[in-house]
Amino acid sequence: MEFKEGEIKSNKVLTELDKFVINFIDILERYGEYVIVSGYVSIVLGRSRATEDVDLLVPKMDFSKFTNLFSDLLSNDYECANTSIPEEAYKMLDEHAIRFYKKGKPIPNMEFKQISTNIHKYSFENRIKLVLKEKTLFISPLELQIPYKLSLISDEEFEEASSDKDFEDAQHIYELFKEKLNKEELFHFVKLLKVKKKMEWLEK
């Protein structure tokens, strides 16, 4: 795996999870842009674990574009866990994520979320390219991904130093790319998300 000039290149052999993500992204890209965030970022970068969902952030679409995407997904054997009615799904996006999966197979699923916070916006606008042999994916900037994962750990759990997948995801990415990360940007988000102590653990 190679990380330079804001781009990661990997010749990894695809898992069924990777194939699921690529298939979904192939359809989504006909209608708009996206960024993949959270657990799958660590997994596609080699973390030794699976997941039941893949988190995806998308800019708000107009209704007709969303309806076309929804119907394209349905005609490609996907179903939406929340509703089969596109109008309802579109309204839900203002409140929460909706999930898509291959018919009859709820695991894995795509958690499709509309960009709604500054953190989301930053992640999308600064997304990085992950070039696989079969497909280029866009993933969250690692300098945000690491502190964000640390922020998901409850302080109580952290004090007890118990096993936590979010800490391990952050650790994996940090160990893999620590020489290549933009430290200024990384520590900006460490400060912003108030995870200085957790970051010190990660650097041990």
Next chain:
Amino acid sequence: MKAEDVKVDFEELKKEKQRNFRERIWFIKYWVNYIKTHTDEEWSKQQRFLIDSQLKNAGNID
């Protein structure tokens, strides 16, 4: 031993969790080193085995 005879030493349990945490972190570093010292094809075949078998167990690979 009956279930009602089991006593829990919470201090010991906490130490066990901490040991487990340290061991997990040790393995993360070990695995990252494996990724760095092997080709993408090599490490990812092992990752594929793990992930695909979990999805297969969930009944989601034909």
